[in-house]
Amino acid sequence: MEKSANISVDWIKGLIRNFITTSPYNTMRNETEEPAWDDALVGFASGADPIWQQYKEYVGAFHWTPWEVFNQHRPEESAGSEELTVVSWVLPQREVVRKANRRTKKYPSEEWARIRVYGEEFNVALRRHVAKSLEKVGHAAIAPMLVSNWTIVSSERFSYASSWSERHTAHAAGLGTFGLCDGLITAKGKAMRVGSVVAKISIEPTPRPYADHRAYCLFFANGTCGKCIDRCPVRAITETGHDKMKCRQHLARSREYVKKTYKFEGYGCGLCQVGVPCEAGIPVKAAREALERGELPPTPPPLA
Numbered sequence: 001m002e003k004s005a006n007i008s009v010d011w012i013k014g015l016i017r018n019f020i021t022t023s024p025y026n027t028m029r030n031e032t033e034e035p036a037w038d039d040a041l042v043g044f045a046s047g048a049d050p051i052w053q054q055y056k057e058y059v060g061a062f063h064w065t066p067w068e069v070f071n072q073h074r075p076e077e078s079a080g081s082e083e084l085t086v087v088s089w090v091l092p093q094r095e096v097v098r099k100a101n102r103r104t105k106k107y108p109s110e111e112w113a114r115i116r117v118y119g120e121e122f123n124v125a126l127r128r129h130v131a132k133s134l135e136k137v138g139h140a141a142i143a144p145m146l147v148s149n150w151t152i153v154s155s156e157r158f159s160y161a162s163s164w165s166e167r168h169t170a171h172a173a174g175l176g177t178f179g180l181c182d183g184l185i186t187a188k189g190k191a192m193r194v195g196s197v198v199a200k201i202s203i204e205p206t207p208r209p210y211a212d213h214r215a216y217c218l219f220f221a222n223g224t225c226g227k228c229i230d231r232c233p234v235r236a237i238t239e240t241g242h243d244k245m246k247c248r249q250h251l252a253r254s255r256e257y258v259k260k261t262y263k264f265e266g267y268g269c270g271l272c273q274v275g276v277p278c279e280a281g282i283p284v285k286a287a288r289e290a291l292e293r294g295e296l297p298p299t300p301p302p303l304a
């Protein structure tokens with residue numbers, strides 16, 4: 001490891017955007033080798049943010065804090081939680097991919113299924129690249145989704161959940177709030193994938209421009225919309241929320257369809273992420289305009 005260099009917000013954003021532009025992994029692996037991604041939103045959260053403890057209560061005790069996952073895998077660094085920063089990014093789906101999936105009624109479009117597999121392979125490579133690049137300049141870093149003991153556990157509240165949730169991490173890093181369908185609605189919408197790295201670096205946390213963890217969903221903001229309910233081909237979304245098991249079973253069934261129809265090993269769905277008001281932006285006007293003005297709400301209440 002080289003001598004530690006100072007790491008800035010711009011350095012990390014540049015690292016991620018440069019990888020999107022230059023990495024050979026950024027491909028849909030179709031005939032024209034179109035890129036999977038062309039943009040990223042990046043946010044930062046402190047390892048000492050109280051929200052990580054709230055996740056233990058809300059998601060489950062099994063959900064790691066940044067300190068827990070970092071010190072399990074880099075014990076020689078023995079970092080305090082205040083010495084850690086979580087880097088989180090959102091990769092918004094491109095218009096052409098969203099448009100293709102908007103037309104589908106039961107199973108994913110070929111473009112969407114390609115992103116689910118090859119776009120996520122890029123996301124894995126990006127996690128490795130960010131961690132490795134930080135290590136190179138003297139800062140220990142790990143990608144929680146890639147550590148050997150990351151796991152999915154059964155959860156009374158959520159059917160199942162994992163030891164590190166990329167969506168919850170993005171929420172902590174100021175990048176979005178949850179919708180009725182469980183997806184994270186970001187400034188670039190809900191059709192996206194997320195990734196993160198925990199590093200021993202000091203970066204000013206991104207303010208969370210919301211006082212409520214569902215502030216960007218029309219259903220919770222003013223009781224309207226519910227469009228994702230009708231988009232779901234298996235009724236896995238209702239006014240009471242998202243049935244993760246029904247959703248998972250449909251994803252499993254999609255494998256056969258993708259193989260037979262598009263001739264590659266893939267899967268996916270995401271029908272509830274497109275053809276809805278939160279597809280590519282924040283649909284709640286007041287929240288969107290406040291974000292554009294750079295206004296912040298008062299201290300957010302705990303998750304309920």
Ligand code: SF4
Pocket residue numbers: 179180181216217218219220224225226227228229276277278283
């Ligand atoms: S489609 Fe409507 S109800 Fe569903 S998550 Fe988006 S804003 Fe909320």
Ligand code: SF4
Pocket residue numbers: 181231232233234235236237242246247248250251269270271272273
């Ligand atoms: S991903 Fe598909 S199955 Fe799952 S909730 Fe959305 S539309 Fe329904």
